[in-house]
Amino acid sequence: MQLSSKIYEADSISAVQELYHSNGWTDGLPIVPPTEDAVRACLDWAMMPPDQLIGIEPVRGLAITAEKLAINAVMAGCLPMHFPVVVTAWTAMMQDEFLMHGATASTGGCAVLVVLNGPIRLEIGATGTFNALGNSDRATAVIGRAIRLCLINLMDVRPGVIDRSTLGHPGKFSYCIAEDEEDSSWKSLSEQRGVERAASAVTVMAAGAPRQIMNEWTTRPEEILETFAAEMRANLRHYSIHPGNYAIVVPKQLREHLQAAGWSKTDVANFIHERARIHRREWAEVGKGAVVRDRGDSVYPAMQSPDQLLVIAAGGPAGGFGAVIPPWLGDKSHAVTLPIGACIDCEPPKKPS
Amino acid sequence: MTFRVLDPTAGEAATTGQLAPRLDTLEGKTVGFISNGKEGTKGFFTHLEKMLREEYGVANVVSRTKSNYSAPADAHIVAEIGQWDAVITGLGD
Numbered sequence: 001m002q003l004s005s006k007i008y009e010a011d012s013i014s015a016v017q018e019l020y021h022s023n024g025w026t027d028g029l030p031i032v033p034p035t036e037d038a039v040r041a042c043l044d045w046a047m048m049p050p051d052q053l054i055g056i057e058p059v060r061g062l063a064i065t066a067e068k069l070a071i072n073a074v075m076a077g078c079l080p081m082h083f084p085v086v087v088t089a090w091t092a093m094m095q096d097e098f099l100m101h102g103a104t105a106s107t108g109g110c111a112v113l114v115v116l117n118g119p120i121r122l123e124i125g126a127t128g129t130f131n132a133l134g135n136s137d138r139a140t141a142v143i144g145r146a147i148r149l150c151l152i153n154l155m156d157v158r159p160g161v162i163d164r165s166t167l168g169h170p171g172k173f174s175y176c177i178a179e180d181e182e183d184s185s186w187k188s189l190s191e192q193r194g195v196e197r198a199a200s201a202v203t204v205m206a207a208g209a210p211r212q213i214m215n216e217w218t219t220r221p222e223e224i225l226e227t228f229a230a231e232m233r234a235n236l237r238h239y240s241i242h243p244g245n246y247a248i249v250v251p252k253q254l255r256e257h258l259q260a261a262g263w264s265k266t267d268v269a270n271f272i273h274e275r276a277r278i279h280r281r282e283w284a285e286v287g288k289g290a291v292v293r294d295r296g297d298s299v300y301p302a303m304q305s306p307d308q309l310l311v312i313a314a315g316g317p318a319g320g321f322g323a324v325i326p327p328w329l330g331d332k333s334h335a336v337t338l339p340i341g342a343c344i345d346c347e348p349p350k351k352p353s
Numbered sequence: 354m355t356f357r358v359l360d361p362t363a364g365e366a367a368t369t370g371q372l373a374p375r376l377d378t379l380e381g382k383t384v385g386f387i388s389n390g391k392e393g394t395k396g397f398f399t400h401l402e403k404m405l406r407e408e409y410g411v412a413n414v415v416s417r418t419k420s421n422y423s424a425p426a427d428a429h430i431v432a433e434i435g436q437w438d439a440v441i442t443g444l445g446d
Contacts, residue, residue, distance in 0.1 A: 006360040018354050034359045044355075059425055062363055071361045107446055153361040176399050280403030332423050 002047050003036055003067055020075070025153055026237055027145065027173060031075040042070040045080035046087060054087060055094035057155060059101035064090060064154055069146075072153055076146035082123050082139055084340050086146045088202045089114050092336040095158075099333045101208035104157045109165030110328035112147050113207035113247065114176040115312060116140070117190035117287075118200030123176040128180035128314040133210050133249065133323060136177075144174030169209035177314055183252060185311040188267050192311070193337040200340040204335035205245055205310065208326040211235065216320030219257040224322075225268060229275035231324040232302045236278045237286050241300045242330025245308050248272070249323040250313025269306035276302035308334060376439060380410040385437035387430060389422035393445030401441070 010016040016033045020026050024066065043050055043066055050067035057064060073086045093100045093112060099259070101235065103110060116126050136142055151157035159165065165172075175332070183190050190201035201279040211234075215227040227247050235246075250268075258268060281296030283289065303309050327333065374384065384405055388394040398416060405411040415437060417430045422444070425431075434440050 003359065007357050008360065010356045010358060012354070014357055019358070032363060033356050035357060036359065039359060039362065060379060061369060063440065067362050071359045075361060099421075099424055102421075106423055149361070154363040311401070311434075329423070 001051065003039065004089075005067060005071060007036075009155075013322065024074070024158055025149075026046045026121050027152065029145075029173070031056075031149075032077050034071040034074040034144075038074045038164035039070045040069065041080045042073055042078065042083040043067065045217065046084050048087070054090055057094060058096060061157075062155060064094065068154055069150055072149040073142075073146040075151050077138075077142035078146050079124075079142075082143050082146070083245065085114075085120065085124070085202060086150070088338050088340045089143070089147055089204055091297075092149060092202055092204045092338045095336045097334040098204060098206065098336050101155075103328050103333045104151055104155065104195055105162050105164055106328065107164050107166045108208075108329050109168040109172075109212060110206045110208050111169060111175045112151075113171065113205045113325060114140075114144055114147060114249075115189055115203040115205070115310070116143075116176065116178040116200070117188045117195070117203070118182065118198070118340070120200035121181070126154055126176075126178035128178040129183075130316040132177050132180075132251070132314040132316070133155050135181065140176040140178055141174050144176030147176070148172055148174065171207065171209060171264070175207065177249070177312065179312055180252070180314050183317075184255060185259050186311070186313055189310055189312055190337050190339070192265055192307075195339050201337055202340060203310065203335055203337040205247060205325070205335040206328035207237075207247065208239070208328065210249070210323040210325050213322050214320055215322075218334070219260075221258050221263045221268075222271065224257060224270050225252050226275060228322055228324055229272050229302075231277050232272070232276035232326070235324065235326045236276070236300060236302055239280070239326060240329050241283065243301050243304045243308070244327035244330040244332070245310060245335040246276075246302055246327060247312055247325040249312045249314050249325065251319060251321055252313075252317045253320050254322055255313055259294035265311040268311050269303075269309040272309055273301060273303055273306040304331065366395060377440070378410075379405065380437035381412045381432070383413040383415065384411050385415045385417065385440040386438060387426050387442040388416065388418045389442075389444040390418045390420075391422055391445030394418075394443060395445070396442060397445065 019044045048066040052066040124139040156162045195201040
């Protein structure tokens with residue numbers, strides 16, 4: 001099947017860059033030229049015809065096709081083997097509960113955090129160790145970037161157009177992390193959320209910037225987790241009081257203390273759910289007294305329930321650090337986990353002879 | 354070397370509706386307000402209602418607020434729109 005996108009001709013690699021930058025089709029960084037061959041390679045890998053409908057964006061009715069996702073994935077630097085992750089992440093983002101339009105247009109300025117689980121991490125070289133929330137590896141770098149380029153080009157989520165973020169954060173360039181499943185006795189995030197461990201999966205979350213914590217001075221789970229909970233309380237005080245999906249990233253050093261004490265992810269979530277909560281009156285201590293009104297004694301937990309906490313095992317082997325990743329804004333957007341399509345006995349689409 | 358590269362944009366969504374006929378006058382009409390519920394909408398819509406009633410002779414103003422300021426208007430609000438002669442929506446950022 002023919003690709004349907006308009007073709008442009010450019011005389012040099014620098015002319016390609018200027019074409020894309022001048023049309024507002026980039027994130028400001030150079031792109032990989034999306035040639036027909038490169039785009040077809042992505043579609044072939046995922047066994048998708050170009051016009052396969054990935055979904056209809058629910059607010060403005062934009063049709064999202066495999067071809068357009070593939071063009072943007074190539075631009076971001078994706079190889080064909082990365083493309084199924086991009087497709088699954090976008091499928092997840094288009095679920096109603098993710099509230100994609102609101103999450104990507106909001107002045108709140110969140111990014112889409114993408115968490116990878118399952119065997120595909122190893123196949124594509126997505127590491128979940130050193131520098132997990134930074135430039136840890138090629139796969140997570142380009143997959144996260146593809147999500148943003150798709151938002152820019154498929155939904156006009158450009159700064160000042162649909163993207164009305166006041167500040168945004170650096171995760172809007174790329175915000176993708178793989179869980180370190182090999183070096184953890186915990187269930188994986190996707191397993192916690194109902195996907196078989198043998199399947200690969202993607203979780204998306206409308207997420208603020210990571211807030212790093214440090215506690216190297218204890219091995220007791222309660223004390224380690226109190227530091228995470230305190231950072232969440234700080235977010236409830238300084239940012240938004242509304243409960244929703246939070247994520248915590250627990251690197252090996254702190255994780256081993258928790259696991260040695262027999263604490264599962266569920267135990268961690270239950271403890272943090274009890275500790276990460278504030279009284280509304282605390283807003284008066286941080287300059288927000290005007291909105292305390294007569295509800296000062298009301299208690300606001302960070303999550304509605306413990307299962308709203310996404311516990312992610314990732315990070316380098318040394319250092320008593322961790323991170324809290326807050327939600328965009330309370331419960332407006334819910335994290336979505338989907339398995340990456342697996343097709344048993346599928347035949348690749350027939351090519352025209 | 355010539356590069357042949359592809360347009361990454363999705364194009365326009367198909368139009369799913371059309372504009373209602375324009376009103377000749379606001380005199381005696383019912384106007385609905387749909388607010389996104391943010392703090393800044395309160396003063397704006399209060400002033401707008403006063404202006405519509407006093408300067409344009411609007412008979413009724415119906416105020417509705419979305420339950421989620423980041424999402425489209427609730428279905429029950431959208432269903433009500435047919436009973437109004439005009440609707441004004443606004444956000445308060």
